[in-house]
Amino acid sequence: MPKLFVQTKTEPHLSTICVGASVEDAAAVCKENGYSKVGVVFSKNTEGIAGRAIAALRKANVLSEKICIDDCEKSKGVENATSLLLKMKLAGLDRHSAVVAVGGGVLGDVSAYAASTYMRGIPIVQVPTTLLAMVDSSVGGKTGVNLDGKNMVGTFHPADAVIIDFSTLESLPADEYRQGIAEIAKAACIGDEKLFSLLESDAQKIVKRDPQTLCAAVEAALKVKAKIVERDPKESVLNPSESSRMLLNFGHSFAHAIESESGYSVRHGDAVAMGMVAAANASSKVSGLAKSDVERVKKLLLSLGLPTAVSQNPEKLLLRMKSDKKNRAGEITLVLLKSIGRPQIMRNVPDSIVLDALKAASP
Numbered sequence: 001m002p003k004l005f006v007q008t009k010t011e012p013h014l015s016t017i018c019v020g021a022s023v024e025d026a027a028a029v030c031k032e033n034g035y036s037k038v039g040v041v042f043s044k045n046t047e048g049i050a051g052r053a054i055a056a057l058r059k060a061n062v063l064s065e066k067i068c069i070d071d072c073e074k075s076k077g078v079e080n081a082t083s084l085l086l087k088m089k090l091a092g093l094d095r096h097s098a099v100v101a102v103g104g105g106v107l108g109d110v111s112a113y114a115a116s117t118y119m120r121g122i123p124i125v126q127v128p129t130t131l132l133a134m135v136d137s138s139v140g141g142k143t144g145v146n147l148d149g150k151n152m153v154g155t156f157h158p159a160d161a162v163i164i165d166f167s168t169l170e171s172l173p174a175d176e177y178r179q180g181i182a183e184i185a186k187a188a189c190i191g192d193e194k195l196f197s198l199l200e201s202d203a204q205k206i207v208k209r210d211p212q213t214l215c216a217a218v219e220a221a222l223k224v225k226a227k228i229v230e231r232d233p234k235e236s237v238l239n240p241s242e243s244s245r246m247l248l249n250f251g252h253s254f255a256h257a258i259e260s261e262s263g264y265s266v267r268h269g270d271a272v273a274m275g276m277v278a279a280a281n282a283s284s285k286v287s288g289l290a291k292s293d294v295e296r297v298k299k300l301l302l303s304l305g306l307p308t309a310v311s312q313n314p315e316k317l318l319l320r321m322k323s324d325k326k327n328r329a330g331e332i333t334l335v336l337l338k339s340i341g342r343p344q345i346m347r348n349v350p351d352s353i354v355l356d357a358l359k360a361a362s363p
């Protein structure tokens, strides 16, 4: 089983990421780390998977309590985190206890936020059960809950361990699964040409959830994320540069506009796929990405079952991009590509480039 270790120079915290592990391995981690008690957080959709972790914890003689929470995006509010904190108290968790979060990005984010504040912070072990949580939200230390806006409240609280078991994806609906594929493709574009080629040659195996191919792709995608996070663990590199965490936003400036313009009927990963096509178009104009590579990006996304055409009005999307809170004073900053695997951050991108990139991505 591939193991990755994410440790930053400034933080003593070491996250161990076990790719292709089994849910039951969470128990061994908890035993080894000597937690006094473990609160296993799950939702209705992940109850069966959490049951496997609980059985293993019992077998390993680690005290545990079940904690069920709602995990739809609407329930990602501060109130849900407060109600989870109360459940953790009722479960008798103390300063030496830990949380094991069994679920997707919503459950993982809420649980990690609660763990980071409970008794001034207790450890968390993440058992991601969606592909997006495996390649993105469970790694990197960001926690977040919604308060009059998405992820308006949060902390940095890296997991002690992340246990990635591909068998948990068996029950995941296809729509949800596809959202994670987009983030793997993003990782390939910004940091790993070999991963890009692997995705090109094995697209069908990825779509069919072949565990071996997934293991190689997820491991490579996590390495890309880990390298970026290690350089900028707390998103404190304020100036957009190749050493900032902003690189992870490839396709995302366009995607956020597409999602909000659709009233959130377009899902995040789908919007990221469309956004990557627009960003690749802009890259060919500004940062030297070869036209043939723009085509490769589009072809890859299509073969992975992702949407690539942006049907919304380009002018409306441009306005949304200019008012994005991540952009300063209406100035658009984009992550572009010099070539596949080599990103470049471009500040003050002219409106005409953004509009042309969107028009070239229209159906």
Ligand SMILES: NC(=O)c1ccc[n+]([C@@H]2O[C@H](COP(=O)([O-])OP(=O)(O)OC[C@H]3O[C@@H](n4cnc5c(N)ncnc54)[C@H](O)[C@@H]3O)[C@@H](O)[C@H]2O)c1
Pocket (backbone or CB within 6 Å): 043, 045, 046, 071, 072, 073, 076, 103, 104, 105, 106, 107, 109, 129, 130, 131, 132, 133, 136, 137, 138, 139, 140, 141, 142, 143, 144, 151, 168, 169, 170, 171, 172, 173, 176, 179
């Ligand atoms: N912390 C970070 O760095 C970070 C990064 C990216 C995204 N996020 C957050 O992640 C969230 C999205 O996460 P997501 O895409 O994992 O979706 P999700 O957590 O909303 O889960 C989607 C649905 O799938 C269900 N589900 C989860 N695992 C399942 C399984 N194995 N079988 C059947 N159903 C299952 C869930 O109950 C839910 O209904 C967003 O809130 C986003 O802000 C955080």
Ligand SMILES: [Zn+2]
Pocket (backbone or CB within 6 Å): 183, 252, 268, 272
């Ligand atoms: Zn994303």
